[in-house]
Amino acid sequence: MQLPRRGVGDVQISGGLQFDAATWVAYGGDRHAPTADEATKAQQIEIAELVRADRGGFVAWPSCARSLGLSD
Numbered sequence: 001m002q003l004p005r006r007g008v009g010d011v012q013i014s015g016g017l018q019f020d021a022a023t024w025v026a027y028g029g030d031r032h033a034p035t036a037d038e039a040t041k042a043q044q045i046e047i048a049e050l051v052r053a054d055r056g057g058f059v060a061w062p063s064c065a066r067s068l069g070l071s072d
Helices: 021-026 041-055 062-068
Strands: 006-008 011-014
Touching: 011 021
Parallel strands: none
Antiparallel strands: 006 011
16 A cells, blocks of 8 residues: 655655655665655565664554554
């Protein structure tokens, strides 16, 4: 499923897991697609797992983590 890109202030968010462009590129997502919304679900999950491991949990997705009861 592709979600449209949207802006949050000056930051552009895209993809089902809501990556900002800088994070997508920093964790190598651009080797799959230029933006997260152009990547497959599996590719987005791969990058999300790298982000989660590097940042020590679900801190990159605080609203989702809180609403789902996920801890770091």
